[in-house]
Amino acid sequence: MSEPVVHGTVADGFEPVRDAFARNFTEHGEVGASVSVVVDGEVKVDLWGGTTDREGGTPWEADTLVNVYSTTKGITALCANILADRGQLDLDAPVTEVWPEFGQAGKAAMPIRYLLTHEAGLPVVDEALPENSVLDWEHMVGALERQAPMWEPGSAQGYHAVTFGWLVGEVVRRVLGTDTFADALRELVTEPLGVDFHVGLPDSEHHRVARLVRDAPQLVGVGNSEGVEPESRPAYARGDEELQRLIEAFTSPDSLAMRSLGLASRPFAPSNNSAEWRRAQVPAANGHSNARALARIYGAIARGGEIDGVRLLSPEGVARAGREQVAGPDAVLVMPTRRSLGFMMPVPGSPDRRGPNSFGHSGAGGSIGYADPDRALGFGYAMNRMWPGGFMDPDPRAQALVEAVHQCLDGH
Secondary structure (H helix, E strand, C coil): CCCCCEEEEECCCCHHHHHHHHHHHHHHCCCEEEEEEEECCEEEEEEEEEECCCCCCCECCCCCEEECCCHHHHHHHHHHHHHHHCCCCCCCCEHHHCCHHHHCCCCCCCECHHHHCCCCCCCCCCCCCCCCHHHCHHHHHHHHHHCCCCCCCCCCCCCCCCHHHHHHHHHHHHHHCCCCHHHHHHHHHHHHHCCCCECCCCHHHHHHECCCECCCCCCCCCCCCCCCCHHHCCCCCCCCHHHHHHHHHHHCCCCHHHHHHHHHCCCCCCCCCCHHHHHCCCCCCCCEECHHHHHHHHHHHHCCCEECCEECCCHHHHHHHHCCCEEEECCCCCCEEEECCCCECCCCCCCCCCCCCCEEEECCCCCEEEEEHHHCEEEEEEECECCCCCCCCCCHHHHHHHHHHHHHHHCC
16 A cells, blocks of 8 residues: 555654554555644644545545544533533533423433433433434434433433433533524534534535545444445454443344444434435534544643633633543443543543543544543544444554554653
């Protein structure tokens, strides 16, 4: 394979990140991607390369966007944390204080906090949903109002793969009084920072979006790559008892994992490369962005909540947002997870190379954005080739980039 053309800039001392980014193309089959690193408010890495489709006809540009899937959750969670930091949202108050209709089906006393920590017991919707229902905000919000929890709220934590977005997003929208979650996101985050992060992408920006591509289907049921059939999922059989439980969770159509993740797939959602999906508002799964925006957002968080004179959170708000809330077996994913207030944290003993106090969110296929307050580091990575391992295996592309960043910062 010929050497890839990598565009952008790296500061002195961060050349290993450029090298790792280039190797992702030659060694890991990268198609198109961007990576960005912000340290103590300064951009140290801003790189992009490859193409926006498998055919290679359109180069990935500095402003190319891509669907970052669940990396969206971190930005949605940030909106709620901003409101809590400002005193506009009491995380320990019942959801019904801001969203009265939510109190149906035994949910009247549930605190807002549980929506962020995935303890609400609402990862799935039991009622029959019409085709492409996730495109209809009011329909999905109504279904969650009527839904009874799958477990006693607060007694367990389980990944709310798609419902997280409507649950947290509706609270944010109601507190701010905006017509849509997209309006709230712009007001709280993207316009103050001047970043390219969208939930509900305007049609005028669709020409900048890279197409998601996949060589083989993921084990998890997130996404809608055309031509992928469930029965063709890889087995990943290794003979390990825990792994066998994971395989069952991610292959049985009746499991909580598959039902939860499947809300972002047909028949409930259109193709992830369709205009309908791009313009919808699914704040858990269809954010469209790039590494530069992710690194700037998390770069602000990592240095006490402020960057270039724009303050998103107070230092106390950053500490609250990044403080571990739940850890242990996940009732949906059937694997250990560790979470703060809406953000993923590294699980001790896992292959995750982020710093132990890092928090952010990754997305299906490999994208990730996170803050590492110990290093004042904001990191973003976005790509269009979906890594086939899903939740079963760490994405070596992102991990290699993180390792290179640490090499540069820690002098190893």
